Amino acid sequence: MAWMSWTLPTALFFIGIGVILVGMTAWQIASPCVERRGFLPLDTTRGDRLFIGLLSSAFIHLAFVALTDANLMVATVLCAIWMIILMRWG
Amino acid sequence: MQTKVENNKAWFLVLPVFIIVAFSAIIPLMTVVNYSVQDIFDQNTSYFVGAEWFKQVMLDSRLHDALIRQFLFSLTILLIEIPLGIGVALMMPTKGKSASLCLILVAIPLLIPWNVVGTIWQIFGREDIGLFGAFMSTIGVDYNYASDPFDAWATVVLMDVWHWTPLVALLCYSGLRAIPEVYYQAARIDQASRWAVFRYIQLPKLTNVLIIGVLLRFMDSFMIYTEPFVLTGGGPGSSTTFLSQALVQQAIGQFDLGPAAAFSLVYFLIILLVCWVFYTTIMNMQKDK
Numbered sequence: 222m223a224w225m226s227w228t229l230p231t232a233l234f235f236i237g238i239g240v241i242l243v244g245m246t247a248w249q250i251a252s253p254c255v256e257r258r259g260f261l262p263l264d265t266t267r268g269d270r271l272f273i274g275l276l277s278s279a280f281i282h283l284a285f286v287a288l289t290d291a292n293l294m295v296a297t298v299l300c301a302i303w304m305i306i307l308m309r310w311g
Numbered sequence: 312m313q314t315k316v317e318n319n320k321a322w323f324l325v326l327p328v329f330i331i332v333a334f335s336a337i338i339p340l341m342t343v344v345n346y347s348v349q350d351i352f353d354q355n356t357s358y359f360v361g362a363e364w365f366k367q368v369m370l371d372s373r374l375h376d377a378l379i380r381q382f383l384f385s386l387t388i389l390l391i392e393i394p395l396g397i398g399v400a401l402m403m404p405t406k407g408k409s410a411s412l413c414l415i416l417v418a419i420p421l422l423i424p425w426n427v428v429g430t431i432w433q434i435f436g437r438e439d440i441g442l443f444g445a446f447m448s449t450i451g452v453d454y455n456y457a458s459d460p461f462d463a464w465a466t467v468v469l470m471d472v473w474h475w476t477p478l479v480a481l482l483c484y485s486g487l488r489a490i491p492e493v494y495y496q497a498a499r500i501d502q503a504s505r506w507a508v509f510r511y512i513q514l515p516k517l518t519n520v521l522i523i524g525v526l527l528r529f530m531d532s533f534m535i536y537t538e539p540f541v542l543t544g545g546g547p548g549s550s551t552t553f554l555s556q557a558l559v560q561q562a563i564g565q566f567d568l569g570p571a572a573a574f575s576l577v578y579f580l581i582i583l584l585v586c587w588v589f590y591t592t593i594m595n596m597q598k599d600k
Binding site: 223224225226227228230231234235263264272276279280282283286287293 | 338341342344345346348349351354357359361362365366369370577580583584587591595598
């Protein structure tokens with residue numbers, strides 16, 4: 222595994238993604254979701270909203286890196302709030 | 312009455328694909344993520360730099376230019392290849408030996424390897440030994456793809472159109488063959504014009520294959536590397552340096568693995584976003600119908 226040049230932050234990032242995917246699978250088995258329309262202008266399932274949330278979070282982080290000198294943790298906190306709003310009302 | 316037995320054993324059939332994708336895509340992607348946050352000198356020497364490479368990549372004007380060029384290129388070839396592919400498919404014979412012959416002839420450019428396509432057009436466009444270059448010279452057009460940026464662009468676009476329009480044409484051809492004859496019979500009873508048949512029967516029935524065609528051509532053109540590399544080498548200047556060539560220059564030419572990895576991830580995210588937007592828009596258009 223040394224050739225993959227692991228670092229602690231990237232390992233934590235992938236563990237986080239893995240936990241989210243396993244959690245979402247378990248949630249889907251426990252209570253299967255139906256498509257619905259929230260504030261997003263399209264019908265979405267839980268998985269769709271997660272994908273939209275993760276992709277938009279990546280772009281929010283990139284915009285933060287490019288446009289500000291602020292600590293990236295600020296972007297991460299904003300993204301976490303955005304994910305909760307999206308999953309609940311999206 | 313027989314009851315359906317449900318089990319999840321079919322998932323095991325997907326396992327080989329999952330293993331292949333893990334080795335060919337997921338593990339390399341994870342490695343790239345790891346590289347993107349480090350300054351790597353050799354296999355044993357690397358330093359964590361956080362988001363520094365991402366900042367450098369996001370503010371690099373060369374990459375901005377390559378990104379604009381890339382979008383312009385993909386948009387241009389989609390605007391040409393999709394209507395042209397539909398047109399070719401509509402004109403192809405539907406039955407008999409001529410249909411088989413036509414299919415083979417149309418498919419030939421798809422069978423040629425990318426680097427050979429680049430070489431063919433490199434020779435084809437030369438004024439001294441190439442048919443196209445000599446023809447342009449004969450009709451009095453000052454054409455030189457090696458020194459004029461517009462000519463270089465036109466040649467790269469023409470080459471891509473020649474290489475990939477057959478894919479769109481074959482997809483559309485298969486879509487057209489799948490339309491049941493009763494639709495055409497109904498159109499004949501209604502005395503529908505040729506345009507009305509195309510607009511209200513053929514085009515709606517082609518939506519699914521066109522989704523695949525647009526997505527495939529967008530992704531492929533957005534990742535184009537070999538053909539322009541062989542034909543123009545990214546020049547003249549950097550007028551045909553697209554994203555993947557800029558990336559290769561950085562990763563292999565300069566061996567800047569960290570910035571190149573950050574660049575790859577931004578590139579990946581853009582492709583993911585555009586494909587998702589395309590796919591969602593088209594699927595929603597279908598739902599609304």
